[in-house]
Every structure is written in C-alpha cells, then in structure tokens.
Amino acid sequence: MDLLSTILDLRQKQFAHLPEDLVKEIVRIEIDYAEDRTEALKQVEQALERYLNSLPENKTC
Amino acid sequence: MLRIRSVHLCDFGPFKGEQRIDLPKEDGVVIVYGENMRGKTTLLNAIRYALFGRVLTRGSVEVQLHQLGNWESAADGKYGFHVVLAFEQNGDTYELTRECRVRSGVSKPASNADYIEESFLTKNGSAMGPQEAVLELGRIMPETVSRFFLFDGELLQQYEELLRNESEMGRQIKEAIERILGVPVLTNGRADLAQVHKQAQHQEAKAAQRNQKTQQLGNLHAELLGQREAMQQESARLRQDLDRLRGTKTAKEEQAKKQEMLRGLLTLRERLQEEINSLDRKISEKQDKRKTLLTTAWRSLLVPRIKAFREHIEEQLRVAREETTRRVIHAETTEAIRKALSTGSCSLCEQPVAGETKERLQNRLSEFEGTPQTAASDDRIPSLERQVSELRRYQTDSSIAVLHEISGAINDFRVTKATSEDRLRELKEQTAGLDESEVRRTYAEYEKAVQEIVIVENGLKEHDAKLAEIDGNIGRIESELGKKGGSDLQKERKRREITEGLRSLFEEGVRVYRDHLRTKVEKDATTLFLDLTSEPEYASLSINSNYGLTIVHKDGTSIPVRSAGAEHVVALSLMGSLQKNAPLRGPIIMDSPFGRLDSVHTRKVIHTLPNMAGQVLLFVYESELEPKLARNELKGALRREYRIERQSARYSKVEKVI
Numbered sequence: 261m262d263l264l265s266t267i268l269d270l271r272q273k274q275f276a277h278l279p280e281d282l283v284k285e286i287v288r289i290e291i292d293y294a295e296d297r298t299e300a301l302k303q304v305e306q307a308l309e310r311y312l313n314s315l316p317e318n319k320t321c
Numbered sequence: 322m323l324r325i326r327s328v329h330l331c332d333f334g335p336f337k338g339e340q341r342i343d344l345p346k347e348d349g350v351v352i353v354y355g356e357n358m359r360g361k362t363t364l365l366n367a368i369r370y371a372l373f374g375r376v377l378t379r380g381s382v383e384v385q386l387h388q389l390g391n392w393e394s395a396a397d398g399k400y401g402f403h404v405v406l407a408f409e410q411n412g413d414t415y416e417l418t419r420e421c422r423v424r425s426g427v428s429k430p431a432s433n434a435d436y437i438e439e440s441f442l443t444k445n446g447s448a449m450g451p452q453e454a455v456l457e458l459g460r461i462m463p464e465t466v467s468r469f470f471l472f473d474g475e476l477l478q479q480y481e482e483l484l485r486n487e488s489e490m491g492r493q494i495k496e497a498i499e500r501i502l503g504v505p506v507l508t509n510g511r512a513d514l515a516q517v518h519k520q521a522q523h524q525e526a527k528a529a530q531r532n533q534k535t536q537q538l539g540n541l542h543a544e545l546l547g548q549r550e551a552m553q554q555e556s557a558r559l560r561q562d563l564d565r566l567r568g569t570k571t572a573k574e575e576q577a578k579k580q581e582m583l584r585g586l587l588t589l590r591e592r593l594q595e596e597i598n599s600l601d602r603k604i605s606e607k608q609d610k611r612k613t614l615l616t617t618a619w620r621s622l623l624v625p626r627i628k629a630f631r632e633h634i635e636e637q638l639r640v641a642r643e644e645t646t647r648r649v650i651h652a653e654t655t656e657a658i659r660k661a662l663s664t665g666s667c668s669l670c671e672q673p674v675a676g677e678t679k680e681r682l683q684n685r686l687s688e689f690e691g692t693p694q695t696a697a698s699d700d701r702i703p704s705l706e707r708q709v710s711e712l713r714r715y716q717t718d719s720s721i722a723v724l725h726e727i728s729g730a731i732n733d734f735r736v737t738k739a740t741s742e743d744r745l746r747e748l749k750e751q752t753a754g755l756d757e758s759e760v761r762r763t764y765a766e767y768e769k770a771v772q773e774i775v776i777v778e779n780g781l782k783e784h785d786a787k788l789a790e791i792d793g794n795i796g797r798i799e800s801e802l803g804k805k806g807g808s809d810l811q812k813e814r815k816r817r818e819i820t821e822g823l824r825s826l827f828e829e830g831v832r833v834y835r836d837h838l839r840t841k842v843e844k845d846a847t848t849l850f851l852d853l854t855s856e857p858e859y860a861s862l863s864i865n866s867n868y869g870l871t872i873v874h875k876d877g878t879s880i881p882v883r884s885a886g887a888e889h890v891v892a893l894s895l896m897g898s899l900q901k902n903a904p905l906r907g908p909i910i911m912d913s914p915f916g917r918l919d920s921v922h923t924r925k926v927i928h929t930l931p932n933m934a935g936q937v938l939l940f941v942y943e944s945e946l947e948p949k950l951a952r953n954e955l956k957g958a959l960r961r962e963y964r965i966e967r968q969s970a971r972y973s974k975v976e977k978v979i
Contacts, residue, residue: 262503262904263503263506263507263834263904266830266833266834266837267507267826267827267830267834270826270829270830270833271826274826274829275822275825275826277822278819278822278823278826279819282819282823283823283826286510286513286514286823286827287506287510289510290506290507290509290510290513291503291506291904294460294505294506294509295456295459295460295463296456297509300509300513301513301516301517304510304513304514304517305517305520308517308816308819308820311819312812312815312816312819315815317811317812317815
C-alpha cells in the first residue's frame with residue numbers, strides 16, 4: 261500500500277465527506293513540489309479555490 | 322527508478338586521463354574489483370561528487386578540491402578534473418557533468434578558492450537551466466537520502482544509532498528514512514493544510530464581520546483567532562526553545578561522556594603526580610640519612626684494627642684478673658696456715674695440727690711468705706674494662722651495610738619515579754588542553770538544560786490547555802455562525818469546513834502511514850534478514866519508533882548486543898527493506914561492504930543482492946569477495962565485471978573484464 265492509497269483508504273473510511281479528487285490533487289502537489297515548499301502551499305490554495313468555485317452554490321455563471 | 326548508465330572520469334583521484342565505466346540497462350549486479358589504495362572509494366566519491374558537488378571522507382570530513390585531482394597530472398601542471406554521470410529515471414535520460422577548473426592566474430591550486438566549479442545537466446538531450454537543474458537533481462536524488470544508495474561499511478555502522486532514543490545522529494537517520502519513504506509528502510501536506518485552514522478561519526471571521534447579523538459573532542471570532550495565533554506563536558517559540566534545550570542536553574551529555582574518559586585520565590595524572598612527590602620526599606629523607614651516616618662512616622674502616630686492639634686489651638684484662646684471683650687465694654691461704662699453726666687446729670677441717678703436718682705447713686708458709694704478691698693488677702682492671710667496653714662499641718658499627726641498604730632504596734625509588742614520570746608525560750599529552758573547570762561547566766550546563774526542559778515542558782502544557790480552551794470557544798462560535806449568515810458566509814464556512822477535514826485527514830494519514838511503514842519495513846527487513854543470517858535460532862527483526870531494528874530470538878527475547886558483522890547484516894536488511902518500500906528507488910552502490918562478514922554471510926548477501934535493488938554496483942577487493950564465488954552465486958544476475966589495475970602509486974586504470 262503506497263502513500264496515496266493510504267490516504268485514499270483513510271478518506272474512504274473516516275473522511276468520506278471530503279472530495280476524493282481534491283485529496284488526490286493535494287497529495288500529487290506535495291509529491292511534485294516536495295523541494296519547493298512555497299510553491300506547494302500556493303498550489304494547494306489554488307486547488308482549494310478551484311474546488312470551492314466548482315461547487316454548484318458558488319458557481320457565478 | 323534511478324539507474325546509472327555510465328560514470329566518466331577525467332583526472333579524478335588516481336584515475337588519470339579519461340576513464341569510463343558503463344553500466345548495463347538491465348537489472349543486475351556489476352562488480353568493480355580493486356585492491357586497497359587503487360581507487361574503489363574514489364569511484365564512489367566520484368558519483369557523490371557528480372550528484373552533490375562534494376566528497377566526504379571517513380568521519381564525514383569534506384575533501385578540498387585540490388585533493389581530488391590526479392597527482393600525476395598535477396605534477397605535469399594539469400590541475401582540473403571532471404566527472405560525467407549518465408543516468409535514466411522514469412524514461413528520461415540525463416547527463417550530469419561536474420567540472421572543476423583552475424582559476425586564471427593560479428599556478429598551483431591550494432584551496433577551494435583556487436578553482437571554478439561548474440555543473441551542467443541535460444534532460445533527454447536538452448540543457449536545463451541552473452535553478453531547474455538543482456531542483457531536478459534534488460527530486461531525483463536528494464543528498465539527505467543518498468546514504469541509502471551510496472554507502473560503505475562506516476555508514477552501515479551508523480544504523481545502530483537508531484536504537485538509541487536521544488541520539489542526534491539517530492534522529493537525522495530517522496528523518497532520512499522517513500524522507501525516502503515519502504513521509505514528508507504527508508507532513509508537508511499537513512502543514513500546508515493547517516496554514517490554509519487558519520486562513521479559512523480568518524476569512525470566515527471577516528465575512529461574518531461584514532454582515533450586520535453576524536457582526537458581533539464575527540468580531541468575537543476574529544478576536545479569538547487573534548488570541549489563538551498569539552498563543553500558537555508563543556507555543557512555537559516554546560517548542561523551539563524545547564528543541565534547542567533538548568539539543569543542548571544531548572550535546573552536553575555526549576560532551577560529558579567524552580570528558581568522562583579525560584576526567585579519568587586527569588585523576589590518574591594527579592595520582593601519579595602525588596606518587597612522584599611522595600617518592601621525591603622518600604628519596605630526600607634517605608639522602609639525608611645517608612649524608613649523616615657518611616660523616617661517621619670512616620669508623621667502619623677502623624673496625625679490624627680496633628678489633629685486634631680490643632682483643633689485646635681483653636687479654637691484658639684476663640691476665641690482670643687471674644693475677645688478682647691468685648693474690649687473693651695466696652693471701653687467704655697464708656692467713657689460714659698462720660692461724661692453724663698458732664691455734665694448733667685447722668679452721669677448715671677442725672683437725673689438730675701437729676707433728677709432720679705442722680712441719681709441712683711451716684714449710685709451706687715459708688714458701689708463701691717468700692713469694693710476695695703485688696696488688697698492681699687490681700688497679701689496672703677498671704681501666705682495662707673501660708677500654709674494652711669502649712672498643713666494643715666501635716666493633717658493632719655497621720654503617721657500611723646501612724649505607725648499602727639506603728643507596729639501594731634510593732635507586733629503587735628513582736626507578737619507580739622515572740617510570741611514573743614517563744607515564745605522567747604521556748598522560749599530560751593526552752590531557753593537554755583539558756580544563757577541569759570546563760568539565761564542571763559541561764555538567765552544570767547539562768543540569769541547567771534538564772531543569773529548563775522541565776520548566777518549558779510545563780509551560781507548554783499550560784499553553785496547550787489554554788489553546789484547547791480557545792479552540793473550544795472558536796468551535797462554538799463557528800457552530801453559531803453556521804446557523805446564520807448569507808451566501809458569502811456560507812462559502813467561507815464551506816472553505817473552513819473542508820480545510821479542517823483535509824487537515825485532520827492528513828494528520829491522521831501521517832500516523833497511519835508511519836505505522837503502516839514501520840510494519841512493512843519490519844516485515845520486509847525480517848524476510849531479508851532471515852535470508853542473510855546463518856543463525857537458525859534468530860526468528861525476526863523488531864522495529865522501534867525510530868526504525869531501529871533489533872534481532873529477536875525464536876524464544877521471543879531480544880538480542881541486546883550484536884557483533885559488528887550482525888550489525889552489517891541488520892543494516893543491509895534495513896537497506897533492502899527501504900528500497901522495497903520507498904517511492905524513490907535507485908541503485909545500491911556499496912564500497913567494500915563485506916569486510917566484516919564471514920564467507921557464509923558474504924555468500925548469502927551476494928545471493929540476495931539482486932532482490933535488494935534493480936541495479937547494484939559493488940566496489941570490492943578480491944579477498945573480500947572472490948570472483949569465482951560472485952559468479953557462482955549471481956550467475957546471470959552478474960552483468961559485468963571491471964578491475965582497477967595499478968599503473969603507478971598515483972595512477973589506476975579501470976578495465977572491463979567481462
């Protein structure tokens with residue numbers, strides 16, 4: 261069981277209300293930007309913003 | 322997976338001119354044979370140099386650049402050198418060049434400042450920018466985890482530190498293990514999500530403040546968030562203090578351990594100095610005694626003469642005493658005869674004296690009276706007795722023997738003193754620079770750190786309790802806000818809820834992943850260990866929270882002390898297990914790893930190597946690993962053999978064997 265599957269398994273069991281794709285994306289960001297912590301935080305913020313904006317109640321058009 | 326394809330050296334260490342090792346594309350083992358001082362460690366260092374721009378010697382001391390070039394080329398005035406490393410990762414091909422050139426104007430480089438160092442990285446044939454190249458290399462092979470790919474016996478030995486809870490080196494290795502296993506991905510994610518969650522809370526508070534219905538709650542929310550932030554900053558400061566204090570405690574503890582030995586030497590030094598002082602006193606006392614004895618020692622020379630003279634006087638005394646005795650007897654006898662003749666009766670036997678007896682006694686009296694006795698000898702006797710007594714005193718004088726004894730003792734003391742002084746000299750060299758007050762200071766600093774740790778820990782407990790209280794209050798306000806507010810507030814609430822959930826997921830994920838990793842590493846290391854060990858009674862390896870591994874006997878007890886060979890086998894088991902479980906995989910490159918292993922373990926390790934990593938590169942000497950044994954054990958998994966041949970003391974050549 262690798263890192264991503266550990267987190268996804270945990271999400272499924274205890275945090276099912278959290279969006280799987282967002283969780284996957286954050287893990288991917290942390291893997292890709294492990295050497296650039298500033299960029300990692302920026303990417304996580306953007307991913308979260310994209311997710312919130314994609315919610316039906318927040319769609320502006 | 323990282324796979325090295327070739328190592329190209331130019332004037333690096335003993336490798337004069339251009340030399341190259343090509344590694345096959347397929348999985349398997351490549352062995353480079355070379356006797357001691359031919360350049361095996363240099364090959365490992367060349368790879369380290371290419372990847373990280375520096376070379377560490379034993380004891381982790383960085384080697385200066387001017388020491389890395391080839392000496393024969395340097396003698397010809399050619400000082401520069403370079404290493405080119407070709408490798409592949411996840412389908413991409415890379416070529417990394419690290420070059421060292423002498424600065425213009427420098428005729429003979431003597432330090433790092435005399436060189437210009439440059440590195441170039443190409444990916445799939447295209448050159449990468451310097452910043453991009455650094456990031457790419459850091460991703461492919463971070464230096465902090467290189468210890469799991471490039472290592473020697475010394476590095477294997479360090480894994481013992483994982484069994485010591487407060488070891489600084491153990492902490493560093495644990496960090497490196499977690500890094501190679503990918504734990505930082507989750508811990509970094511946890512930190513980022515905590516930050517994002519905090520921002521979300523502030524945004525929610527601001528949104529609430531903007532809305533008239535929720536303004537009051539928003540203000541309170543913002544205030545509590547501010548309070549919590551201040552408390553968190555203080556907690557962070559306290560935790561930093563705690564880390565610093567724990568570091569100081571560990572450092573002082575280790576310093577005190579080192580000083581403990583020196584303190585022992587210092588005590589011995591003081592004792593020896595006292596011993597020498599005592600010997601000096603004894604020598605001085607004996608010398609004084611000898612001096613006194615020498616003032617009368619001349620008498621001993623006269624002993625034979627005095628003896629003869631005394632014997633002569635004693636003879637005179639004997640004669641004088643005989644004369645006196647004779648005179649007394651003569652006088653008493655004369656008086657007795659006279660009395661017998663006058664009384665006609667013997668006063669001794671009371672017989673009558675008459676007739677023939679009387680006549681005989683008269684004749685005898687005449688004879689006695691005709692030989693008068695002098696009393697001269699009586700006067701001489703006291704004088705002679707005094708002389709004999711005086712002379713006897715000199716006869717008993719044994720100062721020569723005493724002098725011999727004293728001189729012998731002085732010599733013995735001097736020999737003992739010389740031995741002690743010699744040892745003292747050695748001790749003084751060993752303890753040079755050791756300051757007793759420094760030792761005391763170390764202990765005092767250690768004690769102080771221990772006390773401060775307790776204070777800070779208590780302070781942190783109080784802080785955490787207050788933080789929990791504030792968190793509870795924030796939670797209640799957020800719950801209240803959840804019941805109110807418009808669309809703007811809803812979006813911020815959703816942001817806060819989702820970030821809170823993500824943060825909790827990653828927090829729990831770190832714990833679960835660590836537990837999972839420890840279980841996996843323990844299981845895989847045990848499998849490898851059982852393949853590697855020759856001891857049938859060993860059943861498994863048990864892992865601690867630092868990833869330290871302990872051998873477990875089949876009766877369930879831990880093996881507390883293990884040999885250097887066993888340490889290597891355990892360390893190799895850990896290496897293999899990490900390779901199997903790490904997201905970052907690469908070659909295993911080992912320098913003389915079999916030095917501490919017997920032939921049975923060497924065979925077992927060789928046999929198991931192809932299962933430990935896809936690519937294995939070994940630098941060994943023949944008596945450590947016989948080529949025949951390697952070929953038999955590895956069979957098809959042995960992909961290539963190289964040999965480092967001596968050309969001169971400063972020139973080695975790598976040649977392909979098979």
